[in-house]
Amino acid sequence: MAIDVDWVSGLITIPKADMSVVQVSPEIREFDVEQFHQDLRAIHASVQGAPYPRTHTHKAESVLSGVTYARIVEIIPPYTVEFEDDQYGVQAFGANHNLLDVKVANQVSLLVQNSAGLVRVNPWENPQAGNTEPDTMGELLDDAATKSRQAAALAASK
């Protein structure tokens, strides 16, 4: 049994048997997200899969300044992913992913195991100069300058 895509409902079904057991009790199986991406890509490359909208996006591993950043697999809604229902846990590996966002709720628990190598922090997004949008560094600097001017004015009035 292999991955199946129901093109009508958009449900991607992952058989339990396709995942290796890494712990017997409680049962935990591991799920190769990169292989998952390759399987979906192969389905899309078939005559029957080609006409349908893409199931996911994939960003391959990339090396930045000597550091290898993990690949990313992102399932595109309205597609959803369902691990074959049973009492076991799934430990994902091989790529950062959004499976938790698109997973069909059932007895299967998902261990995401994403690695946040680079976290987006709003105040530090660029550009900063002249940017006084809320939650930006520009706003912080603008607020600081305003408070400084107010303090100076208060001191001068005394």
Added chain:
Amino acid sequence: MADSIVDGRTSLTTNDATGLDDHTGAPAGSNNLTRVEGANSQSVKESMSVGGLLFDNGTAVDWSGNVFYLWWNNTTPGLMDTLASGGVRLRFCGNTVTDWFEIYIAGSDTYSGGFTMTVADIDEARAQATGAGPGGVGGTAPATTAIRYVGIVWDVPGNVPGNVDNCYLDAMWRLPANTPGIRVEGLNGGSSDWTWQDIVDAADVKDVNKAWGTIERLKNGTISVNTPVRFGVADSDGHGFADTNENVGWEDALVPDGFYGIEVIGDAAGTTDFVLGLKSGTGDDATGSQGGSITSGGPRWFLTLNDADVDSAQLYGMTLAGAGVMVLDDPAIEVISCIILDCSSALVSNAGDFLRNTIVAAATADGVAFITTDDLTDIVFCSFSFSDGHGVELTTPRVASQASKGNRFTGYGTDTSNDAAIYNNSAGAVTVTLSDGATSGEHTVREGASASTLIVSGAVTHTVTVLDGVTPVESVRVLVWCTGTGGFPSEDPISITRSGATATVDHTAHGMATSDEVRIEGAAEQEYNGIFTIAVTGVDDYTYTVSGSPATPATGSPTSSLVLINGLTNASGVIADTRSYPSNQDITGRAVKGTSSPVYVPGDITGTVDSAAGLPVTVPLVRDE
């Protein structure tokens, strides 16, 4: 059968016309050495009188449908009356010479002397005599079914001096209806094809031992004929006629349309070949030349070449003018590079070649077509200039898919009019695919009862080129199907039922063919959806093989779209599809390669195929590794 050219008429008299009566029924005058044929003619003197010479058949007989041939002469033409006053008359009598009808055939103003062959159809003559003339009746005009006497009467009001006969009648013939006056049989000398000159020689008008009076070469080099000609015999021998650059004209005589003509016949056990002109090239590239001409300025003539046992009947580079019905519906017939001028009709169904012909001034009327055929494919690279009515009528048995290769229609009326280029009278749906310069604008159509016609522009190519940067990508799966607007099925609503593994689709007027591929989508049961090869079972139905046992009928909102491309790119990164599009067609699709390195992110394909120019699409793919 001998290798010979034969006079097919029935002689009324001996060679010397002996035994004629005068116009009163009494025995006529003496033989006279003045003759055109044989050793003598019969003569009589007419001076300040009206009288002549008559052949007496002995009893009244049915001569309706016969054409009569009479050699006559007058040595005092200046003393005759004029044509309008009946200087020379062709007379037919009933059981007595007092009951007659006659037509005026010459006079002092139209005749200058010498033996002349008069040709007239008896029924036409009676109609003229009893009608508007010129001519008249005496007593009770006999019916053409009860004729005993036929001859010539002269009206000579002048005083002819001396005791010398001045009016002469020589050999006389009749030709029953549907009988060839000249039969060309076998081969010249048993080995060579006959020619027009051979026929002229066989009937030599200057030879008293021949002088048929049915064919002669005129001083201007043309050949004049006044009788139908048949080539070949239904026997086991070989028959052949071949000639070039001869101009043949049918004499303007009092005969009905369709009396003159050419017929070629054969037999399965023998061979018959009839060729006028020369052919160069093969297939649709062939051209014809040097065929000369066959024309008529008077009665329309027939051309019947469709005997299934004729081995070849070929007209190359000819001018055919003034014809009536031309029957050309046999695979052994080739008509190439001919000018067909002022002719009434041509039946060309299943003709071997009706190629590069020019139809000008067709003698047709509103709602009437010049050519009838069951398949426009029989007509290739032909040019039709409007005169009246239609250029082509499509008849039964209906041929659903036809082609118009290089045919042009100039000046024809709009769709639905009685002057449209094409009249679909096949009582069914016909698709005509244009190519090689044939344009939909010129192929206007009038639909007959229960008929419908789809004119499809010529085949164009839709090319998909897949590149990785500037490098062609081979073995990319390209799938393109119809969407949006266009003439092909594009997300057409359908209904599906299933029996076993066979899904049957009800798809109104789908217009597709067996082995076409469709994309079915929208069925709630996934097994029905996908790309499938269909088997057409009707204009509104087809089937395909489905896996599993989905519920039947299918639920949801299934639709069907024609798949235009489904295959892999070649080493140049190209895959193409060539077909005819009834109109501009919106398309969409994907280019995918995801199973062997290098693999790529699927690429989308969208566009509109121009029905006249096609569509080239380049799909850049991004690696996904």
